[in-house]
Amino acid sequence: MECSPPGSSVHGILQARIVEWIPVSLSAGDLPDPGVNPGLLGLLERSHIFWTLLPSPPLSSPSPPAFNLSQHQGLESCDCDSPVSPPLPQACGCPLYWKGPLFCSAGGERTGSVSVHKFVAMWRKVLQNCHDDAAKFVHLLVSPGCSYLVQEDFVPFLQDVVNTHPGLAFLKEAAEFHSRYITTVIQRIFYTVNRSWSGRITCAELRRSTFLQNVALLEEEADINQLTEFFSYEHFYVIYCKFWELDTDHDLLIDAQDLARHNDHAISTKMIDRIFSGAVTRGKKVQKEGKISYADFVWFLISEEDKKTPTSIEYWFRCMDLDGDGALSMFELEYFYEEQCRRLDSMAIEALPFEDCLCQMLDLVKPQREGSPRGGVYSASERIASRAGQVWSPVTEHQPVPLAGVDAAFAAPPPALTCDPGGGRGPALGPHV
Incomplete structure (x- = not known):
């Protein structure tokens, strides 16, 4: 590819992209003029690395919605396990069951509550660095300094689902099943999403999967067994029963x-x-x-x-x-x-x-x-x-x-998994409690 002349449309687009991603901390007078060095622009145009690493989204993408603080001034503190937690994801334009990650990312996991001003500061940082739902979700769940999700990152999110989803209400009195269910869902997530087998889910893998769509369906579907791809309790129970039968010493x-x-x-x-x-x-x-x-x-x-x-x-x-x-x-x-x-x-x-x-x-x-x-x-x-x-x-x-x-x-489709927990051979808590 030849170097585009300074007046060409390609040159203009590239110059606009460079200016767009100049750090916002620089004032207008500090901005360098990309037009002073056409040779550099031509080199960048030919660089596959430049176009690969250039941040998203494109110029035509609308700005992400901001948290509307004026509508939530009365929300002085919140708890992801309390009835006042839905305003958090609603104000951010996120699915309901993002509330756990939102709450924890704002520091609520450490203190048990989070002020609305601290939450807004956290969310503004997310909007500045993340330009789609996959990037936002990864940012909310990952440990500081990481750019990918590991299995442990999903535990707080799934524990909140167990604690608050109406389809899992019967598990509140059976805490011993929480970790088994969470482990099963995590493995199903990595089995389907982590196609690289790396044990690390990247933003790109999350975008190519249907996981976030299934998370959004948690709010709409009261019967969690209808969410068969990841969250079905009946599927978990069948898998666990089969393992229980083989694990004779139950270790x-x-x-x-x-x-x-x-x-x-x-x-x-x-x-x-x-x-x-x-x-x-x-x-x-x-x-x-x-x-x-x-x-x-x-x-x-x-x-x-x-x-x-x-x-x-x-x-x-x-x-x-x-x-x-x-x-x-x-x-x-x-x-x-x-x-x-x-x-x-x-x-x-x-x-x-x-x-x-x-x-x-x-x-x-x-x-x-x-x-x-x-x-x-x-x-x-x-x-x-x-x-x-x-x-x-x-x-x-x-x-x-x-x-x-x-x-x-x-x-014909394969026969459905079945499990008969009767006779004391399987766990005591069945899928139709």
Whole structure:
């Protein structure tokens, strides 16, 4: 790209963008004149780094709404657990259940109350630095100096949801379930939103997700079980019941033998070993002890129940990628398939030869490089998503689904998770209390 002349429209836009983001502390007389050095402007125009790092929003974006102090002078103090808390998000133009983060970000968590003037000062700072809802939400939740969300950042926000949402009112007398529910929701958030698997949710990831839309729906939907993507209590209870059945000593940790009992020993031994190897789990201390936590089990169960989601596809891909090179070789596929053949032989069932199974799998995935599904899961995710069960099942489960001739079986949605807490086998507090 050639340097634009000083009188060109591109030059004018760039000059306006530079002036727009000059620190407001500088007076008009202190502002440098970008036009005095056209060569510098041309260099900036050609710089990908400049356009990448230039702050948002564009020039045409309207200014964010300010907190209307004149309408809330009587709000001398507020508590996010009290009936007067709704004016906080309403005055800021935020969904109701932002009230907890707003209150804590203004210092209310430390003092138990916050003056309206301190709150306004906090909110003005947010408006100066954040230009969309994702940036605002991250700013309110993160620790000082951080630009991303970690799991602990969601705890105060979700605790406020537990304390105040009408659909969770029955949990007020069952405090032992609060942390379990919060842990489950956090794992579901990271499972869906944190596509980088970094354990850190950035503004960009939050923008690409539907999480903030679901937070807004908390205000509109009194039945929290209708919010099935993240907040459903029934979904939490089913997951927790399944974990409770496997965790016989109830220390919130399960070993490989415990996990092997899941779904009547459906998961192959080699696949269980990979899960416990740390390929898809977090926490080095737990891995050294040969156990996984409840949080890790949430990821496993979601991936097991729905193999069509992007995270589920990557979950099983990571398990089978033994050398971590981002490709599934014939050796790796055969390594897992051998156990399936032995299991089928013990049941007097003739197993499909590996070569035939491999050919059908390659036809489904259509890998980029012949003979190795390198990038197949990622580059062909749309093709594989509709038949993910057919691709993973032959090498992960002891009762594999045939690769061919089962389209009708996958046309129907998978059966819903069920849980019978009767007989004292599950937690005492059910989903319909």
